[in-house]
Amino acid sequence: MQDFVFPARDEFLNRAADVERLEDWWSGRDRNALVLYGRRRVGKSWLFRAFAHGKPAIVLVAERRAEGAQLGRFADRLAPLLGMRPDIGDLPGLIAALYALGERQKTLTIIDEFPYLLPARSEQRHEILTAIQAVMEERESSRLKLMLCGSHIGQMRALLAQTGPLRGRLTPLSVEPLRFADAQAFVQEPTARARVERYALAGGMSMYLDELARGRGDLRERICERVLSHRGPLFNDPREVLEEELRQPGIYFSLLEELALGERAVGDLATSLGKRTSDLSPYLETLEKMRLAEKIAPVTAGRDHRDHRFRLADNFLRFWFRFVFNFQEDLRTGLRPEDHYDGEIAPVLSEHIATIFEGLCREWTRKELGADASRVGSWWGNALNELRRDGRRQNEEIDIVGMRRGVVTVVGECKWTGRRLGAQVLKDLETYKLPAMRQAKVRLASDGPLIVLFSKSGFEPGLIKIATEREGLRLVALHELVAGLMA
Numbered sequence: 342m343q344d345f346v347f348p349a350r351d352e353f354l355n356r357a358a359d360v361e362r363l364e365d366w367w368s369g370r371d372r373n374a375l376v377l378y379g380r381r382r383v384g385k386s387w388l389f390r391a392f393a394h395g396k397p398a399i400v401l402v403a404e405r406r407a408e409g410a411q412l413g414r415f416a417d418r419l420a421p422l423l424g425m426r427p428d429i430g431d432l433p434g435l436i437a438a439l440y441a442l443g444e445r446q447k448t449l450t451i452i453d454e455f456p457y458l459l460p461a462r463s464e465q466r467h468e469i470l471t472a473i474q475a476v477m478e479e480r481e482s483s484r485l486k487l488m489l490c491g492s493h494i495g496q497m498r499a500l501l502a503q504t505g506p507l508r509g510r511l512t513p514l515s516v517e518p519l520r521f522a523d524a525q526a527f528v529q530e531p532t533a534r535a536r537v538e539r540y541a542l543a544g545g546m547s548m549y550l551d552e553l554a555r556g557r558g559d560l561r562e563r564i565c566e567r568v569l570s571h572r573g574p575l576f577n578d579p580r581e582v583l584e585e586e587l588r589q590p591g592i593y594f595s596l597l598e599e600l601a602l603g604e605r606a607v608g609d610l611a612t613s614l615g616k617r618t619s620d621l622s623p624y625l626e627t628l629e630k631m632r633l634a635e636k637i638a639p640v641t642a643g644r645d646h647r648d649h650r651f652r653l654a655d656n657f658l659r660f661w662f663r664f665v666f667n668f669q670e671d672l673r674t675g676l677r678p679e680d681h682y683d684g685e686i687a688p689v690l691s692e693h694i695a696t697i698f699e700g701l702c703r704e705w706t707r708k709e710l711g712a713d714a715s716r717v718g719s720w721w722g723n724a725l726n727e728l729r730r731d732g733r734r735q736n737e738e739i740d741i742v743g744m745r746r747g748v749v750t751v752v753g754e755c756k757w758t759g760r761r762l763g764a765q766v767l768k769d770l771e772t773y774k775l776p777a778m779r780q781a782k783v784r785l786a787s788d789g790p791l792i793v794l795f796s797k798s799g800f801e802p803g804l805i806k807i808a809t810e811r812e813g814l815r816l817v818a819l820h821e822l823v824a825g826l827m828a
Contacts, residue, residue: 342397342398342399342422342442342446342448343397344394344395344396344397344398345390345393345394345395345396345397345398345399345400345449346394346395347390347391347393347394349387349390350390350391350394353387353388353391354526354527354547355519355523355524355526356384356388356391356519356523359388359514359516360388360391360392362514363375363388363389363392363514364392366486366512366514367392367396367449367486371512372480372481372483373480373509373510373511373512374477374480374487374488374489374507374510374511374512375486375487375488375489375511375512375513375514376488376489376490376491376497376500376501376511376512376513376514377389377488377489377490377491377514377516378490378491378492378494378497378498378513378514378515378516379492379494379515379516379517380492380494380518380546380631380632380633380655381492381582381586382546382547382548382549382578382582383516383517383518383545383546383547384516384519384546384547384548385453385490385492385516386453386490387547388516389451389453389488389490393449393451396449397446397447397448397449398448398449398450398451399418399419399422399442399448399449399450399451400450400451400453401415401418401450401451401452401453402453402454403452403453403454403455403456403457403458404454404457405457408431408432408458411457411458412429412430412431412432412434412435413429415429415435416428416429416438419438419439419442422442423438423441423442427441431469431472432458432459432469432472432473433469433472433473433475433476435458436473436476436477436487437476439485439487440476440479440480440482440483440485440487441483442485443483443484443485443486444482444483444484446484447484447486448484448485448486449486449488450485450486450487450488451488451490452487452488452489452490453490453491454490454491454492455489455490455491455497456491456493456496456497459496467506470500470505470506470507471506473506473507474506474507474510477507477510480510489511492586493586494630494631494632495627495630495631498630501513517545518544518545518546518655519545519546519547519550520545520704521540521545521701521704521826521827522826522827523545524540524543524544524545524550524554525540525827527539527543527547527550527551527554527555528540528550528554528555529555529557530557533819533820533822533823533824534797534819535560536823537694537697537698537701537797537819537823538560538694539553539554539560540554540656540697540701541656541693541694541697541698542554542560542564542656542657542660543656543657544655544656544657544658545656546655546657548578549575549657552567552574552575553567553568553575553657561679561682561687564678564682564686565678565679565682566678568660568661568665569665569672569678569681569682570672570678571669571672571673575657575661576665576669576672577669579657579658579661579662579666580594580666583597586631587627592614592624593624593627593628594662594666595614596610596614596621596624596625596628596634597628597633597634597653597658597662597666598662598663598666598667599613599614600634600651600652600653600659600662601653601658601659601660601661601662601663601666602663603652603696604637604650604651604652605650605651605652606648606649606650606651607621607622607625607649607651610625610651625651628651632654632655633653633654633655633658634651634652634653634654635651635652635654636649636650636651637649637650637651637652637718637719638650639718639719639720639721639722639742640716640717640718640719640720640742640743640744641720641742641744641749641778641781641783648721656697659693659696660693663693664681664685664686664693668681668685691757691758691759694757695755695756695757695758698755698757698795698797699719699740699741699755701822701826702740702741702753702755702795702817702822703717703718703719703740703741704826705795705817705822705825705826706741706743706751706753706793707743708825708826709825710743710751710791710793713743713745713750713751713791714743714744714745714750714751715744715745715746716743716744716745717741717742717743717744717751718742719738719739719740719741719742720738720739720742720778720783721736721737721738721739722736722737722777722778722781723735723736723737723777723780723781724736724737724773724777725773725776725777725780726780728773734773737773737774737777737778738774739752739753739754739770739774739778740753740754740755741753741754741755741793743790747784748784748785748786749778749783749784749785749786749790750786750790750791751790751791751792751793752770752774752775752790752791752792752793753792753793753794753795754766754770754794754795755794755795755796756794756795756796756797756798757797758797758798759797759798760798761796761798761799761800761801762794762796762798762799762800762801762804763800763801763803763804764801764803764804764807766794766804767792767794767804767807767814770792771792775790788813789813790813791813791814791815792813792814792815793815793816793817794814794815794816794817795817795819795822796816796817796818796819797819798819799818800816800818804816
């Protein structure tokens with residue numbers, strides 16, 4: 342077998358930890374098939390092709406087509422390698438042929454979009470996987486390295502279930518969206534602000550980073566060309582991806598549109614959509630399994646806490662559902678992308694970025710202050726009782742709360758605005774928010790938690806003076822935040 346060649350190998354960026362894990366599996370004695378899974382657009386195809394480059398390997402890509410035609414196509418691919426055309430009547434037969442291929446030499450075989458080969462009905466799927474289990478019992482006699490890849494996270498994780506037929510015969514590797522530091526391989530903008538802005542729009546998905554973050558250039562122009570133009574590559578991409586995986590996409594799209602505006606309690610979502618809370622729960626659970634939405638609670642809450650919220654987990658989808666989804670027909674029928682950007686996006690883009698900025702500040706806190714804060718999240722709760730009674734304040738929220746052994750040791754606020762952050766933010770935190778936490782029976786460090794304030798635009802002289810005169814207060818400018826994340 343000839344070595345696999347990936348022509349774009351030199352363009353492959355980052356994913357060093359994932360490649361290292363794959364190389365360990367390749368060179369190790371593990372005979373289990375490796376299950377590589379992750380969301381569409383996260384970069385799985387480039388990852389496994391870059392890994393296969395220079396190895397004796399074959400890539401089989403499954404499609405939505407009749408089983409017989411698909412297996413016949415695979416048999417044609419294997420014929421010159423086996424010296425004969427194998428008789429592949431079903432999926433277990435394909436797996437058996439691949440293990441036979443590995444009897445001659447160490448071989449890497451990758452089946453991409455593996456779920457397309459499985460029956461839709463659960464009973465039939467279990468029967469097929471049970472038959473594959475029997476084939477895999479002979480894997481020790483073959484030097485095949487088999488990789489099963491897929492984007493349907495629910496089905497791929499079902500393969501790994503402890504109650505499934507293939508338990509103990511698979512090794513999992515989940516491909517996650519790139520974190521801020523790793524995503525910077527795509528970003529060539531020199532300023533800290535530009536780096537945060539590009540990540541806030543593209544998120545950690547390789548395809549979106551490639552379109553929106555790679556190289557330098559005007560951000561407005563890039564968004565108009567790639568996202569807002571009805572001929573742009575990202576104009577309809579989220580819709581196409583989600584419609585391929587979801588039944589009743591209309592309800593899911595409505596939920597994602599609501600979540601694009603910010604964190605929402607399930608009751609608020611139900612009210613906005615005119616649905617009962619119980620009706621929405623299955624849809625939210627599906628979005629969680631797909632890693633599109635995530636459930637959050639105050640970091641101080643116990644496991645049985647019911648005051649949870651949902652948020653959209655992907656930066657680009659948050660941008661698309663807020664600024665593109667509901668305007669697609671207008672953009673198709675004459676609305677200029679530049680006019681849409683200037684009228685609908687530019688005035689509130691900072692609000693969109695602020696949410697991602699808060700997440701980056703929490704990430705910085707975990708990295709820089711982990712010894713003092715092993716758990717980091719946010720907090721919300723009731724305002725002080727006397728303030729609620731007279732209507733002055735109803736609720737309080739703190740952007741960053743770090744805890745160690747059940748005690749709050751770090752609190753922080755994050756501001757992505759064009760104005761320098763002043764002492765009023767510190768005053769509000771100490772006058773209203775920390776007392777509200779104490780009222781909620783949250784344990785604070787006896788000498789007071791460390792206060793960390795993050796600002797896009799720097800700090801007013803009065804606040805800088807306070808920080809130099811008192812311990813327990815730290816100011817983190819944008820360039821310091823980005824440098825700490827990238828270190």
